Amino acid sequence: MNIAANPVVEADQTVYLKDYQKPSFLVESIDLDIQVYDDYTHVLSKLVMQRQTAGDLVLLGRDLELKSISLNGKPLSESEYKLDSEQLVIANAPEHAVIETQVIIHPESNTQLEGLYQAGGDLFVTQNEPEGFRKITFYPDRPDVLSVFTTRVEADKKFPVLLANGNLIEAGEAGSDRHYTIWQDPTKKPSYLFACVIGDLAVMKDHYVTSEGRNVALEIYAEEKDIPKCRIAMEALKHSMQWDEEHYGRAYDLDNYMIVATSAFNMGAMENKGLNIFNTSCVLADEEFTTDAAIMRVQSVIAHEYFHNWTGNRITCRDWFQLCLKEGLTVFRDQSFSEDLQSAAVQRIDDVAVLKGHQFPEDSGPLSHPPRPDHFVEINNFYTATVYEKGAEINRMMSTLLGREKFRAGTDEYFKRHDGQAVTVEDWVAALTAGSGIDLSAFLTWYNQPGTPKLEAQGEYDAAAKTYRLSFKQSLKTHPKYPNLKAVPIPVALALFNAETGEQLTLNSSVLFENGVKDGVYLFDQDQASIEFSGVEAKPVVSLLRNFSAPVNLDFNYSDEELAFLMQYETNGFNQWQAAQTLLERILLNDHASEIYVQAMQNTVPDLINKDPLLVSRLFDVPTEGYLGSRIDENYNPVLIQEKRNALLSQLALAFGGFCKETYLALDPDSQKEFSQAMGVRALKNIMLTMLARQGDTEAFDLAHQQYQSTGNMSERLGALRVLVWNDAPQAKATLEDFYARFKDEALSLDQWFMVQAAHPNATAETLAYLTSHSDYDLAVPNRIRSVSGGLNANPVNTWSFGVQHFIQLAKYLDEKNPIVGSRLLQALSRWYTLAEPQRSTVKTELEALKPQVKSKNVVETLNSMLNV
Missing domain, CATH: 1.25.40 (Serine Threonine Protein Phosphatase 5, Tetratricopeptide repeat)
Known part of the structure; x- marks a missing residue:
C-alpha cells in the first residue's frame, strides 16, 4: 500500500505542548535490516515493545509501502490494524508486543533529504531529526522512546562503505556481488539519532585516548579528492574531545567516532550517535579552498556535534518543544570552545552579530516564538535562531550568574541525574539549581515567552554625596498570543570608568530594595530597580551589558562623546565594538553627526593593530543593511539606508587616507605563527584594501589583482575578488573567469563564486x-x-x-x-x-x-x- 506524502495542512494539525502524553508503548530493542537495491530499498524491522500506559499501540510511518506485519509471530490482516498516511495503529495490543514489518521505500527518488535518501549516485545517507525515521520504517518516532539499535546494512559491493551507529560486530558476503555489515549501539537512543551510510567513500583515520583510557578510532569519510581537506576537522575533533573532558568532565563512550561528509544535506550537521553526518561545508576545510571564517565554522560545528554526545544524545529531549534544551546548551558549549581558538572578544562579537542579525529580527516579527515554543504545525520550522542562539544566551546568563565552578557543579548534577533519559527544560534548570545551590527557576520565564526585552537605564551622579545611581526598567512589546508577559532576570555586567583618565574604577555598591553587584554583575529581575555606587569622586562613564551579558535591547542615555570614549578606553573588546555599533546606529538611523565616530576610530585603531588585529578588523564593522532594516518597524526604505551607509563608509575610508595603504603594505599574514593571528592580519588587510578602493584610488585594483594572483589563501583571494567585482574594476571579468577555471571542480569554492556575484x-x-x-x-x-x-x-x-x-x-x-x-x-x-x-x-x-x-x-x-x- 502506498502512503500519500505531504497532506494538505489543516487547522487541527497544530500540536500543543500542553497536550503531551507519554507513549503507550516503549521499545526495548529494535533490529533493522536495510537492503539497498537500484530502484528500491527493502527494510525489515523487529520491535520488542513493552506497554507503559493505557492506549493503542501506535507506529508512525510516512511514504512507506507496507508488505507485511506480524504481532508476536502472527501475521496481521488489514482488518487487524488501521493505516493512514501518517500512522499504523493496533488496538488492544498485549502488554508485551513483538512487531515485525517489511516495507519498501525509495531513497533514489527522495528529494526532501529526510529519512534515507540518495545523495548522489554513489552515496546513500540518512537525516532523521526530527521526524525522518518514520520514512524508513514504522516506529514510535518520538524523542522520548529510547531503544537499543542493532542494524544490518546490505548493498551491492559497488558501495564498499556500509555504516551505522555503534560498534561493528559482523561483516560478510550476501550472495553474488553483495555484502553486509551489522552494527550494534549499546546506548539507548531515540530514533532521530539513528544513522546509516551506504556509499563509495574514502576515509581519513586517527585515534584518541580518552581520560578514561578508551582508545577511540576516529574516521572521517569523504570523496577521495576531499580527504586532504579533512585534516582540520580531525584535529578539531580531537581538540573537542579533550576540551569536553577538561571543562565538563565528559569522556566519549564508544569505541569509534565516525563523520561522513555530503553536499546533499539540508542542515549544517547532525549528531547521530557515533556516526555524525555533515554538510561538506561544515567538515571540509583548507586554506587554499576555504576562507578563515569557514575554517572557524568547521571547528565550531565539529565541536558542536561532538558535544551533543552528552548534551543531546546521552541526555535527550522529552519532546520536540524542548529542542532548545539540547541545542541552546550545546551552542553555548561550542561558543565557549571557540573562544579558545581565537580572540575571545572577537568570538563574542561574532556570536552577538549573528544573534542581532538573525534572532532579534525574528523576535520582533511575525515569526516570533519562545525559545521553547508551546505549539507548532511543522517542527522543522522551529530550527530557528531563537531556539539555537537565544537558547544559548539563556544558558550563558545562568553561567554568568553562577560563575565557572558553580555552573560546573550544576552540569555535573544534570549528567548524574538524567543520563539515559529524555528530559525537559525544567529538569535542566532544576539540576543546575540543585548542583549550584542557587535558585534559577526564574530563568524559565526566558524559555516560555517571546520577544526581546527592552532594558532602559538612567545614570545620575550626585557630586555632593559622591554617589552614582543607576535606575533600571524593563519592558516587552505586547504579543497577541502571549498576553501575560513577565519580567525576566537580566544579569547586567557593568563597569565604571574615570571620564578623564579612562581608568576602570573599583565598584562599591548598594542596591535599593535588591541585592548588590557581585563580580561586576547585577541581577535585575524586577520591572524597576535602582543601584547606587559610593565613593565616586567625579561623574564616571558607565559601561553596561559588558560582553553582552543578556540578550536585550539597551536604551541608555549615552552621549555620543561617551560612546566614543568607550570605544577608546573600554578594557572589554566586545564593548568597544558594541559602543561603535551603538554610535553607528544613531548615525545611520537617527541622523547623528558622524565626525565623532570617525575621530574615535582614528584614536582607537592605531594602538590596537599590533595587540589584536582581528579585533581591529571587527571595529571596522558597520551594521549591515539587513540589520539596520530590522531596526525599522514601519516605512522602511532600503534605498535610503543603502545611501546613508555607503556615504558613511566612504567618509571613514577618506578620513583614514594614507593610513590604509601604509597598513595594507605592512601587514604580513605569512609572518604569523598562530592561525588566529594570521586570520586577524588577513581580515584587516582585506579591510584596508576595501577602503583603498572606496577612496577612489585605482591603484587599489592593481593591488587587489596582485593579491589575488600571488596568494594561495582563499581568504586573501576572495577578499581581492570582492574588491574587483563589487567595484566593477577593469580586471573583474577576467578574474572571475580565472576563479571559475581554478575552482570549478571544488563545490565549496564554487559556491563562493556564485555568492560573490x-x-x-x-x-x-x-x-x-x-x-x-x-x-x-x-x-x-x-x-x-x-x-x-x-x-x-x-x-x-x-x-x-x-x-x-x-x-x-x-x-x-x-x-x-x-x-x-x-x-x-x-x-x-x-x-x-x-x-x-x-x-x-x-x-x-x-x-x-x-x-x-x-x-x-x-x-x-x-x-x-x-x-x-
Missing part, C-alpha cells in the same frame, strides 16, 4: 537569471541554492525589488521537492510589512498569491505566520 551591490535581475541558469546551479543541492539566495539577500535593495519573485518561486518549487529548505528561504521576506508603500502592498500581494500554490506543512505554516501581522 549574487552579492554584488549593483546586481540586477539579469545577474540573478545568469546565475540561476548556469550549468553548475543545482536546485537539488541546498548549498548551491543558499550561495545565490544568501548573496542576493545581503543587499536588501535587491531583495525587495527583483529578489522577491526569486524567493517566492523557490518556495513554490521546493514546496514539493524540499519543503524544509523552501520554508527557510521564504523567511527572507518575513519583514515585508515594515516596507514603505507602495512596495509593502506589492510584496503582500505576491505573498498572498503564493498561498493557494503551496501545500507542505513547512511552507504553509511559515507563509501563514508571515501574513498574520
Whole structure:
C-alpha cells in the first residue's frame, strides 16, 4: 500500500505542548535490516515493545509501502490494524508486543533529504531529526522512546562503505556481488539519532585516548579528492574531545567516532550517535579552498556535534518543544570552545552579530516564538535562531550568574541525574539549581515567552554625596498570543570608568530594595530597580551589558562623546565594538553627526593593530543593511539606508587616507605563527584594501589583482575578488573567469563564486537569471541554492525589488521537492510589512498569491505566520 506524502495542512494539525502524553508503548530493542537495491530499498524491522500506559499501540510511518506485519509471530490482516498516511495503529495490543514489518521505500527518488535518501549516485545517507525515521520504517518516532539499535546494512559491493551507529560486530558476503555489515549501539537512543551510510567513500583515520583510557578510532569519510581537506576537522575533533573532558568532565563512550561528509544535506550537521553526518561545508576545510571564517565554522560545528554526545544524545529531549534544551546548551558549549581558538572578544562579537542579525529580527516579527515554543504545525520550522542562539544566551546568563565552578557543579548534577533519559527544560534548570545551590527557576520565564526585552537605564551622579545611581526598567512589546508577559532576570555586567583618565574604577555598591553587584554583575529581575555606587569622586562613564551579558535591547542615555570614549578606553573588546555599533546606529538611523565616530576610530585603531588585529578588523564593522532594516518597524526604505551607509563608509575610508595603504603594505599574514593571528592580519588587510578602493584610488585594483594572483589563501583571494567585482574594476571579468577555471571542480569554492556575484551591490535581475541558469546551479543541492539566495539577500535593495519573485518561486518549487529548505528561504521576506508603500502592498500581494500554490506543512505554516501581522 502506498502512503500519500505531504497532506494538505489543516487547522487541527497544530500540536500543543500542553497536550503531551507519554507513549503507550516503549521499545526495548529494535533490529533493522536495510537492503539497498537500484530502484528500491527493502527494510525489515523487529520491535520488542513493552506497554507503559493505557492506549493503542501506535507506529508512525510516512511514504512507506507496507508488505507485511506480524504481532508476536502472527501475521496481521488489514482488518487487524488501521493505516493512514501518517500512522499504523493496533488496538488492544498485549502488554508485551513483538512487531515485525517489511516495507519498501525509495531513497533514489527522495528529494526532501529526510529519512534515507540518495545523495548522489554513489552515496546513500540518512537525516532523521526530527521526524525522518518514520520514512524508513514504522516506529514510535518520538524523542522520548529510547531503544537499543542493532542494524544490518546490505548493498551491492559497488558501495564498499556500509555504516551505522555503534560498534561493528559482523561483516560478510550476501550472495553474488553483495555484502553486509551489522552494527550494534549499546546506548539507548531515540530514533532521530539513528544513522546509516551506504556509499563509495574514502576515509581519513586517527585515534584518541580518552581520560578514561578508551582508545577511540576516529574516521572521517569523504570523496577521495576531499580527504586532504579533512585534516582540520580531525584535529578539531580531537581538540573537542579533550576540551569536553577538561571543562565538563565528559569522556566519549564508544569505541569509534565516525563523520561522513555530503553536499546533499539540508542542515549544517547532525549528531547521530557515533556516526555524525555533515554538510561538506561544515567538515571540509583548507586554506587554499576555504576562507578563515569557514575554517572557524568547521571547528565550531565539529565541536558542536561532538558535544551533543552528552548534551543531546546521552541526555535527550522529552519532546520536540524542548529542542532548545539540547541545542541552546550545546551552542553555548561550542561558543565557549571557540573562544579558545581565537580572540575571545572577537568570538563574542561574532556570536552577538549573528544573534542581532538573525534572532532579534525574528523576535520582533511575525515569526516570533519562545525559545521553547508551546505549539507548532511543522517542527522543522522551529530550527530557528531563537531556539539555537537565544537558547544559548539563556544558558550563558545562568553561567554568568553562577560563575565557572558553580555552573560546573550544576552540569555535573544534570549528567548524574538524567543520563539515559529524555528530559525537559525544567529538569535542566532544576539540576543546575540543585548542583549550584542557587535558585534559577526564574530563568524559565526566558524559555516560555517571546520577544526581546527592552532594558532602559538612567545614570545620575550626585557630586555632593559622591554617589552614582543607576535606575533600571524593563519592558516587552505586547504579543497577541502571549498576553501575560513577565519580567525576566537580566544579569547586567557593568563597569565604571574615570571620564578623564579612562581608568576602570573599583565598584562599591548598594542596591535599593535588591541585592548588590557581585563580580561586576547585577541581577535585575524586577520591572524597576535602582543601584547606587559610593565613593565616586567625579561623574564616571558607565559601561553596561559588558560582553553582552543578556540578550536585550539597551536604551541608555549615552552621549555620543561617551560612546566614543568607550570605544577608546573600554578594557572589554566586545564593548568597544558594541559602543561603535551603538554610535553607528544613531548615525545611520537617527541622523547623528558622524565626525565623532570617525575621530574615535582614528584614536582607537592605531594602538590596537599590533595587540589584536582581528579585533581591529571587527571595529571596522558597520551594521549591515539587513540589520539596520530590522531596526525599522514601519516605512522602511532600503534605498535610503543603502545611501546613508555607503556615504558613511566612504567618509571613514577618506578620513583614514594614507593610513590604509601604509597598513595594507605592512601587514604580513605569512609572518604569523598562530592561525588566529594570521586570520586577524588577513581580515584587516582585506579591510584596508576595501577602503583603498572606496577612496577612489585605482591603484587599489592593481593591488587587489596582485593579491589575488600571488596568494594561495582563499581568504586573501576572495577578499581581492570582492574588491574587483563589487567595484566593477577593469580586471573583474577576467578574474572571475580565472576563479571559475581554478575552482570549478571544488563545490565549496564554487559556491563562493556564485555568492560573490549574487552579492554584488549593483546586481540586477539579469545577474540573478545568469546565475540561476548556469550549468553548475543545482536546485537539488541546498548549498548551491543558499550561495545565490544568501548573496542576493545581503543587499536588501535587491531583495525587495527583483529578489522577491526569486524567493517566492523557490518556495513554490521546493514546496514539493524540499519543503524544509523552501520554508527557510521564504523567511527572507518575513519583514515585508515594515516596507514603505507602495512596495509593502506589492510584496503582500505576491505573498498572498503564493498561498493557494503551496501545500507542505513547512511552507504553509511559515507563509501563514508571515501574513498574520
